[in-house]
Amino acid sequence: MGSVVGKRINGRTYYYFVESARVDGRPRIVAQRYLGSAEEIAAAVDGGGGMPESTRQLTFGDSAAVWGTLERLQVAPAIDEIVGRRKVSVGRYLALAVLQRAVAPCATLADWWAETAAERFIRPRFAAETVRDEQFWQVTRRLTRTQLERIEEEVVSHIRLDAPVTLAVDIPNFATYAESDTADAALAGLSAVVTRDGAIPLVSHVYQRGVPFGVAASRLAARHRGEVTVVFDAGQQAQLDLDAGRHFVGALPLADFPELLVRPASVRRPVDPDRFAGLTALDTHATVSGVRRRVVLTHSARLHAAQVRGFAQALSTATRQLDGLALALEAGTNRRTREQLLTELARITRVRWVDRVLTARLTGGKPGELRLEYRIDEAARARLDEELFGKQLLVTDHDDWSVLDVITAYRARYHLDSTFRMFHGSFVAAPAPRWDWTEQRIAVHSLVSTLAAAVTHLMRQEADRAGLDLSVRELLEQLSRIGETVLRYPSTGGRPRTRRVLTSLSGSQRQLFELFNLEAYAP
Template sequence: MVPSIVAKTVRGRKYYQIVESRRVHGRPRSFVLAHLGRPETLLARVQQPGPGRFRSVAHGAVAALWGQATALDLAALIDAQVPRDRRGRLPLRAGLTPGQTLVLAAVARACRPLSKRAFAAWAQTTSLGRLAGVDVAKLTSQHFWDQMDTVPAARLAAIEAAVVRRVVEQERIAPDTLFYDTTNFFTFIDSTNPRPTVAQRGHNKQQRHDLRQFGLALVVSREGQLPLFHLLYNGDRPDVRVFPEVLTSVRTRLEQVFGATPPPVTLIYDKGNVSRATQAAVTEAGLHYVSSLVPSQHPALLAEALPRLAPVRLPTGEEVPAYRTRQPLWGQERTLVVLRSERLRAGQVRGLHQQLSKRARALAALTAGLEAPRGGRGTRAGLERQVAEILRGQHMRRLLQVEILQEGGRWRLATAVNATEYQRLTQEQFGLRVLMTDRHELSTADLIVAYRGQSRAERSFREMKDPATCSVRPQYHWTDQKIQVHAFCCVVGYLLLKLLERRARQAGVAVRSPRALLRALQAIREVMVIEPGPRGRPRVRRQLEELSPASAPLARCFDLLPNP
């Protein structure tokens, strides 16, 4: 039957329904398909101008990061170090304090590393403006530059110390083990620009030796890989010269956070920072340490250890051949552990073969030139310089034996690989690590595990060079103060992201990486529904889009679900 509209009176009031008549057991029976309500309700529906409007914005990532920054009261910690005017007022721009602006910059850096000029366009696609209570369209690059100017570079260390103290209090971080590493970031600052002193040319780890760079030292915690200290330094300073300055600053930071007598701390760092002078500085700073030595610089120790390597079982069940001894080194008694890693050895052998192949091709090209009809007529000294240039590099001079001969007035080369040296390198030296510590009470397995944890600092830099999350680049600042404030915002953004990752893991949510966490959070979107209200006034309500199975646990973890 065709549905029809019928009226029904209940307690003296008329209501309308859509009903359909169906036969049940041979008799007609009415079934209600929909309740339309009272006449005035039907009239309002007929006169309604149209359906509501919808606007969807990214919400999960910015809401979680902003909530974490709010829990730390991050803006207030920054503003506490910003100079006031004569009346004791903070500089306000667009209704924001410098601390609030830097927090917005840190959240943006964690979510989507972009230039300050691109911030407004990105922020308008998120709920960040509503959360911060600001019109993000007004936050131009000039706004950020002006606010960054109000934060003295000399106050950044005090701000970071206050932030770290708050994090340690809230998260109950035990600073028993810290991991240290350094890296550098290239810039596009003009080489003729004399104003920046921190951006200098040096050995760039991304092979951009043609560009000016600045260095960044980072100390992260064992729990959660949280950045607890950073230092920006000139790009032409070697890492080993920066290390003593870092030691002093780390000791100061520990005293600022834990008082005049901080708990014992073990600092873990790689062999690039080790020397007699730096080890003396570590002792003077009152820090324990686990580090490593260059194996080739200690042949007597290797000769003693190789016949005595014995398997050591790690907590993971892996067995590592190792030898432990206690010997004086640089005026102090230290525990030394020689261990062998087949994975490291295989990688070193691959690298050696690549270098040998490269040199063999270069020597073959040189030989072909000598054998050409008009070749082989230069001087011996000139040919020796060419060969010496080709054999530059670790182990090459001992592995490749090149003899310069003269026959019939023409020069030629006789090349051979030193099989004895190759055997010694690959079987006796490659794959070996020498660990060094003053923590004599630790077991060999614990020392190995502790040193391997140094990869946490290396992982931090890989994540801070990820163009999708917390990347220090792009950076378009070219004065020292702006570069330092920019680096501070990047480290703070990374800290907020790592705190979210720690919180998710504590809640039992599987998180593979900060990038995966952000991707899952960015899938949580907020819908703004604008509906006609009474008397023609629009009514606005907000709700989350339907959550995916991966996003739902995160929404619960970070309190993103609306109140019931």
């Protein structure tokens, strides 16, 4: 049963629509909805209250999904259990920093807080004036390296993983720390133990660049207390002893194995059309550093197309520069010596793959007589397309792994590196003008970044298992498009009315909305 009732507050009457029902045999109000003052109701009836006075757009989906995952993992309570009870919760501030690092890495805490709906659903509430970078660094200034390591291990232990295969990966360009755009930079690398499926970081260690990867891998394995497989890039092979007893998956320089490059495409087999569309592989053996080892030659149609485009652009740039130089020589405007011109020609043509197909020849001896000729070797260009583009060569001692497992392990490093590049950009500015990047602050910042990567990679894995093949970047971008619109209606003498609604959802956004239970955080 419904009726309209008025309530007298501070000399004014406000009206509510109330619904009544019998509870335990007695009439009770079970629901009520505010209608407004008499003036507001009259304005609405006349059509004057239908249009909002202003609107405001807030980010919702990405913040709600990441915060929901942080709550599910009990990140804040786990951190507070380690650091102890304090006047201000260290766990809540670290969890907030992880959220901001994941969804708005280029913004300050204060700027992001002003544009997100997170202030509505994060409980207990943060006062707006406390959500600032300076406050975060004050709260975390006493955290020791031992505490930071324990925090990482405790948070990761809440991620339910069924006996995962783990990998040791190295990100030598993890972050470049600087006090300002012009200050001397501190270059940092990061080694981590991650899961093969999902590349979820479990243990990490930040270091000054220059530490050999083999040393970092040994330290990580000792902390992880479990068997790990070392994953290395083509340039890191020299830092590792492949006969040291560790399992490994790594890349080899293609040019060192010409006999494999000329094998016809017909010998390669599709790897997994669902997970890796257009990827084929040849599982074979080759002599690597004097030892017969298992190698996997892969060819990606997507990588092939990208390399063809990049090569065409590089070749076009080189020929355009050569044309300009040739015209200058013919016009007699050149004043450089033959040696200087040869140096310039080497610079123009010494580009990856361009030097294989482009040859330039300088004729004449005196400056006024010098002429330039160049040619493109189409046969060499065809060999590039057939033998090199789209290919990678991997080596491993895992004879028990499938080709899919080997490729997944190798790509884990690139997934993690891509996520960190998204978090940091070209360099990490100082947290505040009067503070510099001490070892302790770099360690705190690295922990926040690593936890953000762990949470977002876990979310990506959950989306993948739900049938949504998205990278971390694509996942967060889809979620960020689920916005919250705040509609503010004009006052007609009573209290201003505010209504919050979510933007419309696409099909994939609806799936993500349900997967991450965003209804629990919706207005």
